[in-house]
Amino acid sequence: MSRSSRRRKHAVSQLNLMVVGFSSLGKTSFIRMLFETLCRLKEDTELPASLFKRAETAQDAEAARTKELYSFTLDIEEEGEKISLTLVDCPGFVRDNELRLDVQVTEVLRYIEAQFDQTLAEETKVKRNPKAQDSQIHACLYFIDNTNNGLTDKDIRILKRLTARVNVIPIVAKADLLTTTQLANLKKAINRDIKQYQIPVFDFPVDEEDGSDPEVVAEAVADIQTQIPFSIIAPEDAELIDPSTSEKILGRQYTWGVIDCLNPKHCDFVVLRNVLLSSHRKLFKDITLELFYEQYRTERLMARKASKMITKEQKKKLMEDLQEI
Numbered sequence: 001m002s003r004s005s006r007r008r009k010h011a012v013s014q015l016n017l018m019v020v021g022f023s024s025l026g027k028t029s030f031i032r033m034l035f036e037t038l039c040r041l042k043e044d045t046e047l048p049a050s051l052f053k054r055a056e057t058a059q060d061a062e063a064a065r066t067k068e069l070y071s072f073t074l075d076i077e078e079e080g081e082k083i084s085l086t087l088v089d090c091p092g093f094v095r096d097n098e099l100r101l102d103v104q105v106t107e108v109l110r111y112i113e114a115q116f117d118q119t120l121a122e123e124t125k126v127k128r129n130p131k132a133q134d135s136q137i138h139a140c141l142y143f144i145d146n147t148n149n150g151l152t153d154k155d156i157r158i159l160k161r162l163t164a165r166v167n168v169i170p171i172v173a174k175a176d177l178l179t180t181t182q183l184a185n186l187k188k189a190i191n192r193d194i195k196q197y198q199i200p201v202f203d204f205p206v207d208e209e210d211g212s213d214p215e216v217v218a219e220a221v222a223d224i225q226t227q228i229p230f231s232i233i234a235p236e237d238a239e240l241i242d243p244s245t246s247e248k249i250l251g252r253q254y255t256w257g258v259i260d261c262l263n264p265k266h267c268d269f270v271v272l273r274n275v276l277l278s279s280h281r282k283l284f285k286d287i288t289l290e291l292f293y294e295q296y297r298t299e300r301l302m303a304r305k306a307s308k309m310i311t312k313e314q315k316k317k318l319m320e321d322l323q324e325i
């Protein structure tokens with residue numbers, strides 16, 4: 001084995017994912033489900049307590065609400081590759097206060113931009129740290145309320161802001177509450193709105209650099225594209241037993257039957273997990289660095305240049321105006 005391939009085998013890839021959306025749509029439950037399906041390399045990683053606060057009753061709901069943004073990192077292995085996976089959970093957006101909602105979205109964007117600032121600071125160092133962590137958010141899952149018929153005005157406004165800074169993947173949450181026809185209609189309505197309002201969500205382009213047969217890759221991508229937005233059902237109880245197989249499953253039990261959250265016929269979790277951790281991981285990272293980070297970097301440098309160019313009088317006037325605010 002050559003030195004470089006040995007290095008690659010031991011190389012750890014970083015992946016940073018974020019979940020956002022209105023409150024109580026199942027974001028934390030999704031993170032918990034993802035966590036439960038991961039092949040962890042270190043069992044002793046300290047996990048946030050909020051990850052285990054389940055809310056099966058209305059009284060629990062307030063206590064289990066995500067109050068502030070938090071993140072945690074896990075060392076995992078996916079298809080033989082080591083990944084340092086950071087999951088970021090954000091407080092749910094409020095529905096009834098436009099001003100507060102805007103502040104919340106700004107806070108999410110500030111967090112994303114703060115990660116770009118870290119890269120920018122590292123890049124401008126004379127002696128760069130070769131082991132510097134990549135903390136940029138590579139993909140953001142946007143949870144959509146399935147009680148609406150497509151995207152609301154608020155969704156559109158939020159999505160327009162987020163897609164300027166990060167790869168956004170739309171998610172239909174709590175898909176168990178919809179029939180097959182309702183789910184298909186909702187997916188259609190969301191895709192119609194995405195197109196009509198020209199929201200540049202991540203559209204699963206064919207990766208030109210992928211060494212596999214181009215026809216096979218194009219077919220796989222087309223297959224994924226038909227599933228967007230991905231439907232998710234999070235389990236209610238990790239200890240659920242499927243009565244037909246007597247096996248433990250991650251699911252939800254109803255009077256009429258059991259949902260297996262890992263069954264691709266029930267929801268798109270397995271496809272989404274594969275897209276995030278495996279098939280599109282590199283593409284998410286490349287686009288983040290080459291498109292979103294570059295855009296942010298250019299904006300920052302231009303703003304810096306513009307502030308240098310203003311005259312002393314203009315600066316004085318600006319300071320006076322700011323004091324008046």
Ligand SMILES: Nc1nc2c(ncn2[C@@H]2O[C@H](COP(=O)(O)OP(=O)(O)OP(=O)(O)O)[C@@H](O)[C@H]2O)c(=O)[nH]1
Pocket residue numbers: 022023024025026027028029030054055056057061064065066067090091092093173174175176177232233234235236
């Ligand atoms: N029916 C159903 N309920 C779900 C699903 N996922 C989560 N829930 C329930 O929805 C409630 C809220 O779930 P959370 O995961 O806390 O939602 P959240 O989006 O993180 O909420 P905030 O912290 O307020 O933003 C809980 O009672 C969950 O058990 C699902 O797929 N289907």
